[in-house]
Amino acid sequence: MRRVYMDANATTPLLPEVMEAMRPYWMENFGNASSIHLHGQQARTGVDRARETMAEFFNCHEAEVVFNSGGTEGDNTALFGLLRPGDHFVTTAIEHSAILQTAHRLAERGVETTYVAPQPNGLIDPAGISQALRPQTRLVSVMLANNETGVLQPVEEIGKIAAEAGVFFHIDAVQGAGKVKFDVRRFGCHLLSISAHKMHGPKGVGAMFVRRGTPVESLLVGGSHERRRRAGTENVPGIVGLGKAAELAMHSLEDGTLDRLTELRNRLETEILKLPGTGLNSGRDVARVANTTNIWFDQLEGEALVIALDLKGVAVSGGSACHSGATEPSHVLMAMGVDKTRARASLRFSLLKTATEADVDYVLMVVPEAVEHLRALSPVEAGTLG
Amino acid sequence: MTPMTEHTTIAVAMSGGVDSSTVAAMLAQGGDTVVGLTLQLWDQTRLAGKHGIPDAPKAGRCCSLDDVYDARRVAEHLGIPYYVVNQEERFEQDVVRPFVSEYLAGRTPIPCSLCNNHLKFDQLLKTARSIGASRIATGHYAVNEFDPKRSRWILKRPADLAKDQTYFLFGLTQEQLAHTIFPLGRLTKPEVREVARQRGLALAEKPDSQEICFIPGGDYKQFLTAYLEEQGQRAPETAGELVASSGELLGRHEGISNFTVGQRKGLGVASSSPLYVLQIDPVSHRVTVGADAELATRTLRARRLNWISIPGLTEPMRVRAKIRHRHEPAWATLEPAGSEECIATFDEPQRAVTPGQSVIFYDGDEVVGGGWIV
Numbered sequence: 001m002r003r004v005y006m007d008a009n010a011t012t013p014l015l016p017e018v019m020e021a022m023r024p025y026w027m028e029n030f031g032n033a034s035s036i037h038l039h040g041q042q043a044r045t046g047v048d049r050a051r052e053t054m055a056e057f058f059n060c061h062e063a064e065v066v067f068n069s070g071g072t073e074g075d076n077t078a079l080f081g082l083l084r085p086g087d088h089f090v091t092t093a094i095e096h097s098a099i100l101q102t103a104h105r106l107a108e109r110g111v112e113t114t115y116v117a118p119q120p121n122g123l124i125d126p127a128g129i130s131q132a133l134r135p136q137t138r139l140v141s142v143m144l145a146n147n148e149t150g151v152l153q154p155v156e157e158i159g160k161i162a163a164e165a166g167v168f169f170h171i172d173a174v175q176g177a178g179k180v181k182f183d184v185r186r187f188g189c190h191l192l193s194i195s196a197h198k199m200h201g202p203k204g205v206g207a208m209f210v211r212r213g214t215p216v217e218s219l220l221v222g223g224s225h226e227r228r229r230r231a232g233t234e235n236v237p238g239i240v241g242l243g244k245a246a247e248l249a250m251h252s253l254e255d256g257t258l259d260r261l262t263e264l265r266n267r268l269e270t271e272i273l274k275l276p277g278t279g280l281n282s283g284r285d286v287a288r289v290a291n292t293t294n295i296w297f298d299q300l301e302g303e304a305l306v307i308a309l310d311l312k313g314v315a316v317s318g319g320s321a322c323h324s325g326a327t328e329p330s331h332v333l334m335a336m337g338v339d340k341t342r343a344r345a346s347l348r349f350s351l352l353k354t355a356t357e358a359d360v361d362y363v364l365m366v367v368p369e370a371v372e373h374l375r376a377l378s379p380v381e382a383g384t385l386g
Numbered sequence: 387m388t389p390m391t392e393h394t395t396i397a398v399a400m401s402g403g404v405d406s407s408t409v410a411a412m413l414a415q416g417g418d419t420v421v422g423l424t425l426q427l428w429d430q431t432r433l434a435g436k437h438g439i440p441d442a443p444k445a446g447r448c449c450s451l452d453d454v455y456d457a458r459r460v461a462e463h464l465g466i467p468y469y470v471v472n473q474e475e476r477f478e479q480d481v482v483r484p485f486v487s488e489y490l491a492g493r494t495p496i497p498c499s500l501c502n503n504h505l506k507f508d509q510l511l512k513t514a515r516s517i518g519a520s521r522i523a524t525g526h527y528a529v530n531e532f533d534p535k536r537s538r539w540i541l542k543r544p545a546d547l548a549k550d551q552t553y554f555l556f557g558l559t560q561e562q563l564a565h566t567i568f569p570l571g572r573l574t575k576p577e578v579r580e581v582a583r584q585r586g587l588a589l590a591e592k593p594d595s596q597e598i599c600f601i602p603g604g605d606y607k608q609f610l611t612a613y614l615e616e617q618g619q620r621a622p623e624t625a626g627e628l629v630a631s632s633g634e635l636l637g638r639h640e641g642i643s644n645f646t647v648g649q650r651k652g653l654g655v656a657s658s659s660p661l662y663v664l665q666i667d668p669v670s671h672r673v674t675v676g677a678d679a680e681l682a683t684r685t686l687r688a689r690r691l692n693w694i695s696i697p698g699l700t701e702p703m704r705v706r707a708k709i710r711h712r713h714e715p716a717w718a719t720l721e722p723a724g725s726e727e728c729i730a731t732f733d734e735p736q737r738a739v740t741p742g743q744s745v746i747f748y749d750g751d752e753v754v755g756g757g758w759i760v
Contacts, residue, residue: 377512
């Protein structure tokens with residue numbers, strides 16, 4: 001059976017070049033980057049080169065790049081590293097749980113958080129951030145691109161607001177990596193977090209931009225790695241893979257890949273929206289990343305549609321996975337004012353940058369069939385009432 | 387019925403226990419496509435740590451993370467697709483809330499029958515169909531087969547009478563029976579464990595679960611208190627008199643939800659001979675207690691009936707009636723009482739007929755039907 005993967009916002013496969021770049025660092029260049037001898041120097045070279053690439057990727061100094069284990073660690077570091085009891089924190093209701101759950105944990109430690117709601121089109125209004133600021137506000141954290149809707153948030157404007165107010169600004173840029181050009185100076189952020197596996201790099205590695213002088217305390221305590229900002233022996237193959245993935249991502253930001261991806265996504269979206277009882281879960285007028293669309297299907301359980309599509313070879317997602325692996329209605333859609341029934345009936349299609357016309361053709365063949373089949377099922381006769 | 391030669395998709399309801407895992411293993415060897423499904427029914431962490439409810443639920447209850455993990459591991463071992471389907475809202479609405487209100491009304495509910503009747507089979511079939519499966523399979527010990535003479539699907543007691551689960555399945559409709567398979571119906575529990583071992587299932591020796599799945603620790607009073615508190619409600623005041631069957635006032639009790647018909651412990655009165663709860667009046671909140679012999683009843687009335695081997699009860703019928711999961715079915719004569727109810731008159735008086743429990747009627751090995759005791 002043909003399989004089409006349209007869940008790139010969950011994770012992406014390594015590109016062959018990334019695999020090749022990492023290969024020598026498992027067995028030949030296996031050294032500890034902190035060691036003085038040749039083995040250590042080989043490993044250090046790999047890490048330093050990746051740091052150089054990441055500095056270019058972020059548009060920052062090499063000294064401002066901190067390697068870590070991924071997006072969750074970056075988000076945790078920003079919040080735990082800056083916020084103290086009595087501080088006020090401003091974020092949005094549509095953040096990833098790595099921000100939201102951390103804020104809940106910090107609430108137990110005396111940090112109050114204001115969650116700014118999005119507009120129905122999925123966009124955060126910068127004025128909403130402005131209004132949420134208080135004298136005690138120390139940090140603002142807003143995502144660059146939303147994982148569910150793909151909507152790009154106005155981080156530059158928010159950066160200016162933060163600068164004027166003299167508060168720190170963190171961007172969770174995990175879903176923007178490889179999809180939009182980064183420029184931390186233009187964004188006006190002090191901190192920015194990314195993860196390698198969302199842009200064809202390996203899982204378990206990420207990086208953070210930390211603007212010089214930002215007093216963020218390290219989450220992990222131990223050796224003096226990463227200029228004392230992140231203890232723990234460097235994941236050298238992972239870091240090398242991240243560097244390669246970032247290099248490739250920078251190329252595809254320039255070579256027309258994203259235009260092609262936008263066209264594919266738009267065709268997919270337009271065709272699916274021709275089905276009766278469907279609609280787009282974000283404004284059409286707002287800027288979105290090239291690969292994502294989020295669509296509701298009336299009279300359907302998104303969970304059943306995800307399973308049915310999987311069994312037909314199409315991998316998509318709906319809602320967010322709860323502890324057991326079951327699906328819960330997306331908190332992002334609910335925050336946008338989508339009601340629970342419709343949130344449950346929504347699917348996210350997120351295309352890989354390697355997606356082809358044939359992939360879209362296949363999905364456009366399978367989805368209408370599955371939707372029609374599910375809608376045709378009358379509810380099974382219920383048992384005796386009790 | 388689907389011919390056995392035709393290739394179909396079967397959805398197996400997997401709980402993470404030995405029985406349903408063995409069903410998946412048995413079917414995965416056949417020619418059909420097998421998909422594993424687990425219904426996520428209750429978040430075990432939700433009330434954990436409140437009012438004495440254990441923090442870390444043990445395995446062996448529906449939807450504990452350990453059980454989902456076990457079910458997933460079995461599916462991985464068998465190489466079949468596996469999905470967890472979220473049914474928490476429906477479970478709360480159709481099982482947990484009725485369970486709580488029944489207790490508060492002085493009755494003793496059976497959530498497993500509520501779940502089977504309202505949620506499990508209905509929802510599993512719906513989900514199964516939506517993913518292209520024509521039938522579901524479960525690990526219940528029961529037999530179902532089509533009788534062309536009567537043109538009805540028949541539910542029968544299984545080979546292993548000690549594991550008989552027909553008591554909880556009386557609410558199945560003809561439609562549900564026609565699309566459900568019970569592959570364990572003709573096996574004994576030791577045979578099932580042996581099949582599990584042969585198929586290399588790591589959980590072949592996992593102990594059976596016994597308690598109500600959403601009540602970790604098994605203390606329903608703790609659950610009622612914690613659930614009502616979470617809902618911002620207080621348990622209604624149901625304190626009242628504790629009286630002897632003679633009418634003599636013995637004392638007062640703190641609430642009718644602390645009592646079940648037939649209960650002996652925790653009555654809070656001293657007596658020279660053992661006392662049992664005979665009757666709970668949900669209106670006056672009076673709880674009547676008396677001697678063991680007084681618990682015996684000759685008749686019961688049942689409502690919300692479902693008939694399986696017959697289209698309906700139109701004339702008196704000799705049956706054996708089972709009034710509790712652990713009750714040995716007793717001979718009775720069944721008569722219709724109006725269009726919605728029936729009355730069973732036992733040959734010998736039966737101990738502790740409990741309102742809120744279900745009663746199942748058997749004709750030999752066949753389930754005639756059942757209902758809820760009034």
